[in-house]
Amino acid sequence: MADEGRRWFEKRKDFTGSARTGGSDGPELFTKCPKCSATLFNEALHNNLRVCEPCGHHFRWSAVDRLSHMCAKGSIVVHDEELAPVDALGFVDSKPYTERIAASRRKTGRNDAFIAASAEVDGIDVEIGCFDFSYMGGSMGSVVGEKITRLYERAYERKVPAIVISASGGARMQEGVLSLMQMAKTCAALAKLRDEAHMPYISILTDPTTGGVAASFAMLGDLILAEPGALIGFAGPRVIRETIGEELPEGFQTSEYLLEHGLIDQIVPRHALLARIGDMLRHALGLPPRDVEARPRPRCLSEGADASGVSGAEAVEAPAS
Ligand SMILES: [Zn+2]
Numbered sequence: 124m125a126d127e128g129r130r131w132f133e134k135r136k137d138f139t140g141s142a143r144t145g146g147s148d149g150p151e152l153f154t155k156c157p158k159c160s161a162t163l164f165n166e167a168l169h170n171n172l173r174v175c176e177p178c179g180h181h182f183r184w185s186a187v188d189r190l191s192h193m194c195a196k197g198s199i200v201v202h203d204e205e206l207a208p209v210d211a212l213g214f215v216d217s218k219p220y221t222e223r224i225a226a227s228r229r230k231t232g233r234n235d236a237f238i239a240a241s242a243e244v245d246g247i248d249v250e251i252g253c254f255d256f257s258y259m260g261g262s263m264g265s266v267v268g269e270k271i272t273r274l275y276e277r278a279y280e281r282k283v284p285a286i287v288i289s290a291s292g293g294a295r296m297q298e299g300v301l302s303l304m305q306m307a308k309t310c311a312a313l314a315k316l317r318d319e320a321h322m323p324y325i326s327i328l329t330d331p332t333t334g335g336v337a338a339s340f341a342m343l344g345d346l347i348l349a350e351p352g353a354l355i356g357f358a359g360p361r362v363i364r365e366t367i368g369e370e371l372p373e374g375f376q377t378s379e380y381l382l383e384h385g386l387i388d389q390i391v392p393r394h395a396l397l398a399r400i401g402d403m404l405r406h407a408l409g410l411p412p413r414d415v416e417a418r419p420r421p422r423c424l425s426e427g428a429d430a431s432g433v434s435g436a437e438a439v440e441a442p443a444s
Pocket residue numbers: 156157158159160161175176177178179180
């Protein structure tokens with residue numbers, strides 16, 4: 124089973140981090156930065172972990188590339204990939220839910236919007252998972268909720284820390300109350316991990332983290348980290364503006380605004396995230412700090428699929444935004 128999971132992950136064509144760019148860039152050679160308008164070579168953007176070199180803008184990043192970057196090469200064992208959503212409510216909006224599932228499966232090659240794995244992160248065994256925003260906006264239905272619950276349960280059984288990287292539009296409308304139930308289910312498993320196994324849980328918020336995901340486990344990290352400039356909130360700014368009939372403060376619902384108001388612990392640029400997580404987990408577990416010499420020198424994805432090398436005390440901070 125373990126080998127099967129590993130093979131599945133490593134044979135995925137986008138695991139090797141070749142010239143793939145992810146997101147909506149498609150086959151284009153260039154991407155224009157929405158913040159500074161710089162024209163960026165897609166390959167260079169990919170190699171820089173999808174961070175704009177001139178201004179530090181963090182583009183959305185695929186789940187597979189994220190996990191490849193975070194986890195030591197060969198350590199990743201993917202779980203529960205066979206779980207697939209069902210249309211229990213016979214839900215139809217502009218098209219049937221079954222059609223949306225089939226289209227998302229064709230687009231991503233995956234059964235649902237979350238990848239869960241056992242892996243080694245900066246030398247520490249963890250249970251880790253990441254949302255795939257390209258699958259129905261990273262929405263959380265029964266399968267996503269079940270995978271996250273099992274992730275916490277595995278962490279409980281193995282007595283290892285848990286890490287969840289969120290990028291989600293929230294609960295999945297097409298599964299109605301079955302989606303909303305996942306908020307309580309995941310949180311119950313998380314409480315057990317914390318109260319009985321006393322293992323740390325790090326929640327990483329990326330752009331965007333909203334709705335039922337923001338309103339449950341994403342905000343319950345022992346440590347809540349966010350990427351710069353991420354949209355984080357329950358309802359989107361447009362809905363709030365129209366509901367209260369007032370203009371919202373500048374930067375409302377960004378990582379920076381939430382940090383200023385005490386909702387998150389730190390904003391960590393993508394290039395520094397891996398080393399920061401390693402340091403914090405060591406501190407939480409009472410382990411000695413990692414010898415900086417033991418960390419591979421920082422490098423970019425193009426230098427090999429073993430992206431765990433992007434780490435360490437020398438990790439380059441993304442340019443200030
Ligand atoms: Zn830029």
